[in-house]
Amino acid sequence: xxxxxxxxxxxxxxxxxxxxxxxxxxxxxxxxxxxxxxxxxxxxxxxxxxxxxxxxxxxxxxxxxxxxxxxxxxxxxxxxxxxxxxxxxxxxxxxxxxxxxxxxxxxxxxxxxxxxxxxxxxxxxxxxxxxxxxxxxxxxxxxxxxxxxxxxxxxxxxxxxxxxxxxxxxxxxxxxxxxxxxxxxxxxxxxxxxxxxxxxxxxxxxxxxxxxxxxxxxxxxxxxxxxxxxxxxxxxxx
Amino acid sequence: xxxxxxxxxxxxxxxxxxxxxxxxxxxxxxxxxxxxxxxxxxxxxxxxxxxxxxxxxxxxxxxxxxxxxxxxxxxxxxxxxxxxxxxxxxxxxxxxxxxxxxxxxxxxxxxxxxxxxxxxxxxxxxxxxxxxxxxxxxxxxxxxxxxxxxxxxxxxxxxxxxxxxxxxxxxxxxxxxxxxxxxxxxxxxxxxxxxxxxxxxxxxxxxxxxxxxxxxxxxxxxxxxxxxxxxxxxxxxx
Numbered sequence: 001x002x003x004x005x006x007x008x009x010x011x012x013x014x015x016x017x018x019x020x021x022x023x024x025x026x027x028x029x030x031x032x033x034x035x036x037x038x039x040x041x042x043x044x045x046x047x048x049x050x051x052x053x054x055x056x057x058x059x060x061x062x063x064x065x066x067x068x069x070x071x072x073x074x075x076x077x078x079x080x081x082x083x084x085x086x087x088x089x090x091x092x093x094x095x096x097x098x099x100x101x102x103x104x105x106x107x108x109x110x111x112x113x114x115x116x117x118x119x120x121x122x123x124x125x126x127x128x129x130x131x132x133x134x135x136x137x138x139x140x141x142x143x144x145x146x147x148x149x150x151x152x153x154x155x156x157x158x159x160x161x162x163x164x165x166x167x168x169x170x171x172x173x174x175x176x177x178x179x180x181x182x183x184x185x186x187x188x189x190x191x192x193x194x195x196x197x198x199x200x201x202x203x204x205x206x207x208x209x210x211x212x213x214x215x216x217x218x219x220x221x222x223x224x225x226x227x228x229x230x231x232x233x234x235x236x237x238x
Numbered sequence: 239x240x241x242x243x244x245x246x247x248x249x250x251x252x253x254x255x256x257x258x259x260x261x262x263x264x265x266x267x268x269x270x271x272x273x274x275x276x277x278x279x280x281x282x283x284x285x286x287x288x289x290x291x292x293x294x295x296x297x298x299x300x301x302x303x304x305x306x307x308x309x310x311x312x313x314x315x316x317x318x319x320x321x322x323x324x325x326x327x328x329x330x331x332x333x334x335x336x337x338x339x340x341x342x343x344x345x346x347x348x349x350x351x352x353x354x355x356x357x358x359x360x361x362x363x364x365x366x367x368x369x370x371x372x373x374x375x376x377x378x379x380x381x382x383x384x385x386x387x388x389x390x391x392x393x394x395x396x397x398x399x400x401x402x403x404x405x406x407x408x409x410x411x412x413x414x415x416x417x418x419x420x421x422x423x424x425x426x427x428x429x430x431x432x433x434x435x436x437x438x439x440x441x442x443x444x445x446x447x448x449x450x451x452x453x454x455x456x457x458x459x460x461x462x463x464x465x466x467x468x469x470x471x472x473x474x475x476x
Contacts, residue, residue, distance in 0.1 A: 144244075170431050182415060
């Protein structure tokens with residue numbers, strides 16, 4: 001079995017793909033499902049999300065860390081954790097994470113979303129589904145590698161290596177070394193450029209929330225179906 | 239002053255750019271100049287290199303680690319170290335390194351080539367020339383991040399931080415952690431996917447050569463001029 005870590009989305013995924021956008025899209029996605037949401041629709045663009053407004057969906061997302069005009073929610077896991085989404089479908093569009101999920105879905109067979117908050121559950125699910133490869137894909141920030149995503153990838157990689165035999169690539173080696181050499185999760189996320197920016201925006205509580213390790217066993221899982229609107233990917237709790 | 243490390247070539251460089259392709263293009267480039275070459279012409283494509291054949295130039299390069307038909311030399315620093323290139327200009331084309339140099343030259347003001355073998359000299363030169371930013375650019379391998387380049391970037395970053403004050407990005411944080419957590423240079427290069435591939439091709443001596451730290455003070459430096467053939471970048475010893 002191969003373990004591959006892409007420090008930025010690259011494409012050409014053969015089997016299982018685990019998409020990480022620690023600050024904050026995949027952390028928030030886990031939280032929506034934890035708080036009862038039926039499903040998430042990750043859209044290719046903000047316009048696709050706005051086009052779904054008025055169909056009974058809630059809209060969540062951000063640009064530059066701030067809420068998008070016309071959306072119901074920002075991209076804040078803390079905000080999401082205080083709400084009840086039972087029976088709701090949340091439409092999500094964010095700067096990096098939703099795009100990474102769309103790249104993953106182009107060729108991947110099984111697509112999951114992971115954060116630190118569901119890291120061990122996501123690693124177990126990936127291992128259980130994979131027949132040849134687990135690819136962990138870091139969303140990054142505006143096409144630059146994000147320390148917070150590489151750290152999370154290292155947490156998943158470390159746990160996967162404890163679950164079985166893998167041949168690993170350089171991305172996995174780098175992620176494992178970053179995991180071991182960057183302190184605890186809050187130190188790692190807080191020292192990242194993106195973590196510092198969120199702290200400056202007054203969103204430090206989100207950074208703290210996203211730093212909690214394996215507080216959830218919910219793994220957002222891509223499903224197909226005729227009811228999935230064009231330009232969106234549907235994820236349900238797995 | 240900003241210190242930025244791109245784990246893959248990204249573009250939009252504002253000031254000083256240091257291009258790294260440790261296995262093996264930039265290591266070999268340093269060696270050609272060490273062994274007396276007047277200049278290096280890094281071409282955009284192999285065809286540009288072949289078009290310069292017969293004009294008194296020597297051609298060096300590789301695809302998939304192997305020499306290119308019609309070229310005089312492979313991309314081997316060990317091979318280069320046994321020759322005398324006094325008075326010669328070497329035309330180079332390689333899978334990753336020469337392309338990264340062309341991306342750097344699109345916007346960068348001062349372009350240097352670095353390897354482990356000239357790491358400290360390259361860092362000093364970069365610091366001396368920079369007015370706002372030093373960008374270290376890892377060439378990678380076929381658009382995947384290469385451990386050997388990130389390690390070398392970490393060596394340069396570590397030395398730069400000892401020379402002055404920098405604000406650093408996540409790429410620099412990652413490179414510094416990889417430098418500190420991946421053993422000595424030969425262990426780091428030998429554990430990389432690219433290093434293992436070269437060992438399997440019988441080119442382990444090149445991996446050992448490329449692992450020697452700061453054995454040279456030659457820094458290949460981009461120069462402009464009317465005599466530079468189209469589609470090439472001219473580097474001289476600096």
